[in-house]
Amino acid sequence: MYWNPAIERLSGEELEEIQERRLRALVNTVYEYSPFYRRRFKDAGVHPSDIKSLNDLSKLPFTKKQDLRNNYPFGMFCVPLSQVVRFHASSGTTGKPTVVGYTANDIRNWVESLCRALVSCGVSSKDIMQIAYGYGLFTGGLGFHYAAERLGSTVVPISAGNTARQVELMKDLGTTVIACTPSYMLYLSEYAAEMGVDIANDTNLRAGIFGAEPWSEETRKRIEEKTGIVAYDVYGTSELSGPLFTECTERSGIHIWADMFIAEIVDPETGEQVGEGEKGELVVTTITKEALPLIRWRTGDITYMESDKCGCGRTHPRIMRILGRADDMLIVRGVNVFPSQIEHVLLQIPEVGEHYMIILDRRDDGLDEMTIQVELSDRVSIDTTSDILNLERKIAEKLKSVLNVWAKVEVVNPGTLQRFEGKAKRVIDKRKI
Amino acid sequence: MIKQISVFVENKPGRLAAITEKLYENNINIRAFTIAEAGDFGIIRMVVDRTEEAYTALKEAGFTVRLTNVIAVEVEDEPGSLHKIAKALGDAGINIEYVYAFTSEEHKALIIFRVSDEERAKNVLENLGVLFKGEIK
Numbered sequence: 001m002y003w004n005p006a007i008e009r010l011s012g013e014e015l016e017e018i019q020e021r022r023l024r025a026l027v028n029t030v031y032e033y034s035p036f037y038r039r040r041f042k043d044a045g046v047h048p049s050d051i052k053s054l055n056d057l058s059k060l061p062f063t064k065k066q067d068l069r070n071n072y073p074f075g076m077f078c079v080p081l082s083q084v085v086r087f088h089a090s091s092g093t094t095g096k097p098t099v100v101g102y103t104a105n106d107i108r109n110w111v112e113s114l115c116r117a118l119v120s121c122g123v124s125s126k127d128i129m130q131i132a133y134g135y136g137l138f139t140g141g142l143g144f145h146y147a148a149e150r151l152g153s154t155v156v157p158i159s160a161g162n163t164a165r166q167v168e169l170m171k172d173l174g175t176t177v178i179a180c181t182p183s184y185m186l187y188l189s190e191y192a193a194e195m196g197v198d199i200a201n202d203t204n205l206r207a208g209i210f211g212a213e214p215w216s217e218e219t220r221k222r223i224e225e226k227t228g229i230v231a232y233d234v235y236g237t238s239e240l241s242g243p244l245f246t247e248c249t250e251r252s253g254i255h256i257w258a259d260m261f262i263a264e265i266v267d268p269e270t271g272e273q274v275g276e277g278e279k280g281e282l283v284v285t286t287i288t289k290e291a292l293p294l295i296r297w298r299t300g301d302i303t304y305m306e307s308d309k310c311g312c313g314r315t316h317p318r319i320m321r322i323l324g325r326a327d328d329m330l331i332v333r334g335v336n337v338f339p340s341q342i343e344h345v346l347l348q349i350p351e352v353g354e355h356y357m358i359i360l361d362r363r364d365d366g367l368d369e370m371t372i373q374v375e376l377s378d379r380v381s382i383d384t385t386s387d388i389l390n391l392e393r394k395i396a397e398k399l400k401s402v403l404n405v406w407a408k409v410e411v412v413n414p415g416t417l418q419r420f421e422g423k424a425k426r427v428i429d430k431r432k433i
Numbered sequence: 434m435i436k437q438i439s440v441f442v443e444n445k446p447g448r449l450a451a452i453t454e455k456l457y458e459n460n461i462n463i464r465a466f467t468i469a470e471a472g473d474f475g476i477i478r479m480v481v482d483r484t485e486e487a488y489t490a491l492k493e494a495g496f497t498v499r500l501t502n503v504i505a506v507e508v509e510d511e512p513g514s515l516h517k518i519a520k521a522l523g524d525a526g527i528n529i530e531y532v533y534a535f536t537s538e539e540h541k542a543l544i545i546f547r548v549s550d551e552e553r554a555k556n557v558l559e560n561l562g563v564l565f566k567g568e569i570k
Contacts, residue, residue: 376441376497380441380497381499382439382440382441382476382497382498382499383439383476383499383501383547384469384476384530384531384547385469385470385471385474385475385476388441388471388474388476389471410473410474411441411474412443413441413442413443413495413496413497414495414496414497415495416443416495
């Protein structure tokens with residue numbers, strides 16, 4: 001099933017043609033209407049007439065979160081406020097708040113994007129969709145609301161929180177699909193169990209669309225085992241509009257609609273584009289947004305991209321699971337390493353716990369050395385020293401296969417590594433650079 | 434078969450004291466003790482008089498601790514005793530992974546073995562009449 005079959009199955013060349021046309025129009029518009037972009041282009045020594053094809057994209061300067069903050073609230077808008085029909089704003093947990101604006105067309109395109117996504121993961125007008133993302137200035141609630149309603153699903157606009165009510169309505173109204181954060185879903189299923197409701201057997205819930213925070217394949221498995229539903233990943237940020245893309249039923253990546261967005265993966269350090277399948281920072285250029293168009297927006301999210309045709313029949317490129325944030329990236333012997341990759345490996349090894357530390361040092365010969373400390377779990381055998389040495393070797397080999405760089409593994413007693421409340425600081429970098 | 438306690442311990446000052454403190458607090462007597470060290474860490478193996486209590490005390494204190502069945506033999510505390518056993522196991526093609534020994538007033542000389550093939554080792558030792566079947570006091 002497709003929401004927009006003609007567009008969703010366009011060939012790669014046809015999509016590139018659309019992208020090129022829209023990109024050329026975009027650079028002219030922003031240069032004309034936005035003093036911010038005009039200044040930015042001039043600083044980078046680039047003029048709209050230099051952008052003749054998609055290959056010229058890399059000539060354009062990046063935009064970042066800091067630009068939105070520096071130009072708070074409306075400095076990057078490209079239309080007069082009379083054309084803006086809605087604001088959303090971010091809470092500013094990582095800095096000053098940012099505000100985003102939408103024209104009527106922007107809202108329509110946002111809905112179009114998420115409708116395509118919802119249909120691709122099997123949501124239809126027959127579904128009853130409980131939207132447990134926050135409604136309000138956060139884009140999650142209203143974003144899903146408009147798209148689900150446009151699709152003809154029956155919406156339960158319950159917003160976030162009030163867990164007992166969530167369980168009660170899920171049961172009484174026969175909710176089939178829920179949209180919320182993955183951690184809330186885990187909480188909700190435990191809460192339901194305490195109320196004597198087994199989501200797998202006592203409700204009609206069959207799927208969940210989870211995002212707005214980083215999560216892992218392990219969490220996906222836990223949710224699916226606990227609740228018997230199918231869990232889909234959703235991607236979007238408020239700057240790009242809000243929730244925009246989800247996995248399709250193939251669940252091998254998230255389709256980015258190429259007629260609306262140009263996605264690139266760049267090395268977070270150098271800003272150079274990386275090759276297909278290589279990991280780096282997702283950079284997005286919005287080619288249909290009007291109120292707040294973004295050129296080469298640095299999302300800060302680390303992933304990789306695949307552009308071969310998907311098993312679902314859609315031709316639009318896919319980004320894979322978000323591996324981490326660009327800010328968290330470490331460079332070890334010239335190789336980009338993300339703590340989330342290390343965490344992912346450790347979670348698969350039952351003999352060790354979930355807490356870990358990464359220690360970076362530079363040897364006298366100038367080579368970096370990475371040591372991973374991890375706590376032993378209850379399930380380790382400790383009869384001989386080789387039990388431990390073999391375990392350390394096994395972990396090191398798994399890490400090497402994922403990170404492409406060797407790490408020394410040191411197991412330690414349970415409970416001895418530092419615990420963190422809130423944002424963990426798991427990296428100790430002793431290198432003198 | 435007797436129960437041995439093994440404890441994972443990091444190679445840092447004070448780690449052994451943390452373990453012995455727990456045993457002392459619980460009035461547990463160590464009968465035999467050895468550390469196998471491997472760089473950053475070591476494995477303590479010991480036989481104590483009250484195994485379950487020692488295990489619980491160490492576990493509750495957060496140590497990584499295991500109970501393992503090991504073979505013990507009781508021999509006269511005199512020249513040639515260990516040799517006789519080591520030779521018998523060697524002749525039978527059984528590998529000794531580790532061994533440690535202790536003497537006490539209660540017992541003659543007790544030798545603790547971990548071997549590659551437990552069942553066959555037991556037979557060999559039984560035939561020699563040295564397999565320890567009692568309890569450690």
